[in-house]
Amino acid sequence: MVETVLFFIFGIAAIFGAISMVWARNPVYSALGLMLTMFSIAVFYVSNAGHFVAAVQVIVYAGAVMTLFLFVIMLIGVDKSESRKDDLRFQRPAAVGLLGLLIAGVLIAGSAAWTTGTRQPGADVNGTIENVGDMLFRRWLLPFEITALLLIVAAAGAIALAYFKPGDEEGDAA
Amino acid sequence: MVGNLDILAIAPEIALTAAVVVLLLVEVNFDPHPRVWGGIAGVGIVAATVLSVFQWVEWSGGSGELAFSGMITGDGFSAMAGMVVFPLAGLSLMSGWRLVTEMRRRGAEMVSLLLLAAAGAHLMAASANLIMLFIALEVFSISLYVLAGFTRSRADADEAALKYFLLGAFASAVFLYGVALLFAATGSLSIYGDPTIYEAGARGIIRADAGIAAFLDSTIILEPGLLLAGIALLIVGLGFKVTAAPFHVWSPDVYQGAPGGITGFLAASAKVAGFAALARVLTVALGANIADWAPAVAVIAAVSIVLGTLLALAQTDIKLMLAYSSVAHAGFILTSLVAGPAGVAGMWFYVATYAVSVVAAFGVAAIVSGHTMGRSPLSSYEGLARRSPFLAAVLGITMLSMAGIPLTTGFVGKLAVFTAAADAGYLWLVILALVASVAGLYFYLRVIVLMYFRPTSDDAITPRVDWSSGIALGIATLATVLIGVVPWWLLNLLNDALPF
Numbered sequence: 132m133v134e135t136v137l138f139f140i141f142g143i144a145a146i147f148g149a150i151s152m153v154w155a156r157n158p159v160y161s162a163l164g165l166m167l168t169m170f171s172i173a174v175f176y177v178s179n180a181g182h183f184v185a186a187v188q189v190i191v192y193a194g195a196v197m198t199l200f201l202f203v204i205m206l207i208g209v210d211k212s213e214s215r216k217d218d219l220r221f222q223r224p225a226a227v228g229l230l231g232l233l234i235a236g237v238l239i240a241g242s243a244a245w246t247t248g249t250r251q252p253g254a255d256v257n258g259t260i261e262n263v264g265d266m267l268f269r270r271w272l273l274p275f276e277i278t279a280l281l282l283i284v285a286a287a288g289a290i291a292l293a294y295f296k297p298g299d300e301e302g303d304a305a
Numbered sequence: 306m307v308g309n310l311d312i313l314a315i316a317p318e319i320a321l322t323a324a325v326v327v328l329l330l331v332e333v334n335f336d337p338h339p340r341v342w343g344g345i346a347g348v349g350i351v352a353a354t355v356l357s358v359f360q361w362v363e364w365s366g367g368s369g370e371l372a373f374s375g376m377i378t379g380d381g382f383s384a385m386a387g388m389v390v391f392p393l394a395g396l397s398l399m400s401g402w403r404l405v406t407e408m409r410r411r412g413a414e415m416v417s418l419l420l421l422a423a424a425g426a427h428l429m430a431a432s433a434n435l436i437m438l439f440i441a442l443e444v445f446s447i448s449l450y451v452l453a454g455f456t457r458s459r460a461d462a463d464e465a466a467l468k469y470f471l472l473g474a475f476a477s478a479v480f481l482y483g484v485a486l487l488f489a490a491t492g493s494l495s496i497y498g499d500p501t502i503y504e505a506g507a508r509g510i511i512r513a514d515a516g517i518a519a520f521l522d523s524t525i526i527l528e529p530g531l532l533l534a535g536i537a538l539l540i541v542g543l544g545f546k547v548t549a550a551p552f553h554v555w556s557p558d559v560y561q562g563a564p565g566g567i568t569g570f571l572a573a574s575a576k577v578a579g580f581a582a583l584a585r586v587l588t589v590a591l592g593a594n595i596a597d598w599a600p601a602v603a604v605i606a607a608v609s610i611v612l613g614t615l616l617a618l619a620q621t622d623i624k625l626m627l628a629y630s631s632v633a634h635a636g637f638i639l640t641s642l643v644a645g646p647a648g649v650a651g652m653w654f655y656v657a658t659y660a661v662s663v664v665a666a667f668g669v670a671a672i673v674s675g676h677t678m679g680r681s682p683l684s685s686y687e688g689l690a691r692r693s694p695f696l697a698a699v700l701g702i703t704m705l706s707m708a709g710i711p712l713t714t715g716f717v718g719k720l721a722v723f724t725a726a727a728d729a730g731y732l733w734l735v736i737l738a739l740v741a742s743v744a745g746l747y748f749y750l751r752v753i754v755l756m757y758f759r760p761t762s763d764d765a766i767t768p769r770v771d772w773s774s775g776i777a778l779g780i781a782t783l784a785t786v787l788i789g790v791v792p793w794w795l796l797n798l799l800n801d802a803l804p805f
Contacts, residue, residue, distance in 0.1 A: 284451075
């Protein structure tokens, strides 16, 4: 019962946050909307016994990443509000139509029963630090290590794109 | 097998990553001549290729094995992917070397990203777990997004990179949603299961995670909605990478906007990695459900072939023409996958030889219209045979191969994939593809006519071929002709390159 009530409260909050993130003209409001969504998702993790993941979600996403976003927004300037001029006129009605189609699809799919293969979670399924650490460094070791490659890509890519000075590219590009 | 950390399975990645780290450190500390970057990258690529050959010797044709708790496979399939991707990266680096040096110090990052993309591409082919596949896909794709936007002085390169990034991120999200639905439907993320974790079952000790393939083999799913939705989203996500229509809309802008020297790698590696991942997921993980996905793949193939050919007919820029023809080629390659495991050898032949051709074609375009430049109008190829007989010969042979003229690899590849599809009962698709191939002759041969039978205009510049691109283009052309004349050994070899 409590779980259902929580689900509806924070489900609506998550969707509201997502919509306001896309909708808000002021980028700070967008960032706050995203934060609301992140928090609401953390609540879902708690109700699914993923306490550690929920804590990480709050600290990393709602905390660190959002701070980073706000820094970037402040650097670029808050006063620049986004232009709503649309070059393709049919785009917005088409988006609304597709959204309606999606909602209808979700409602139809949600009302039917589908075969799932997930096993019932046993007593040992509990998102504690021990379990997460055990999974991460035993079974999921290789994907975890490969994310390090992703970080190298990100660092090298950011340097490559940001280090550019006009006139750097010789020859025919100048 | 408990705690199996089989290093050989990821040895090529280790070699490439080591080369990248050394390259970046040396560049920062000593600011050496670009030749040093080339040396380090060359050592990394050669080491990775040799290690892939070791993998091939160890695993080809055999039953294959799983490493790292069933995250990655060692089999002929993954070894073949390495033997294709790493030399391809080497060829691309050689043909794009002038671009690297023109980027001054940022060139080191360009080389690093190319090596990391190659590592990601091999990991995609070797992944035995959908999460692993997703991370490999991201390593590969994010490297390519940056490479596409490397020349910051041109607005269309920025536009290309941004389009590629946004649409690619969307496609990755679709892929990830497909993975989640497949997990919901089958209870597993692993294709082959995890050989290291066991639990007590009703009939003794069994694997805790038997894998998607085993689950689908042994289970009759009465209401397969989740499974079908998951399969559909996986096909969409990977179809984006291989530029299959209707998920191809990014490719013309990216191929035209990206710096010329790197476009060949963007086009070739995405095809190899995307099709390798698609082949393993479809024929192994979802092999039991071939009746569900084969018709969808056949329709996507048909749409790609028709749309790609028709749009390529109308182009006046060689890079746009190659982009739309790559959509058509994605359709031809998908044609082989409707045959399931029987089509994988044909897929390999087509995708590997097409990748070599496309590197050569974009390599010539880069020399003719500038390594950092995007646009390459067909008019600048008029009379190219008089200005540079070598470039005209390379592009001419490449065009003949892409058109599927006998005695080139393109003909053998088309023969292989059409035979596989016809054997699987998709005769309508084969007939459609044959008609489209004939229509495709027009735009491939038009380039040859322009180069050989049109006078060159007086103010046209004579393109200068530097030695590294010359060697790369020579190797690519020679491979296209030699393998086209005697393809049998390679076709036999590829029968050992099936996923286990």
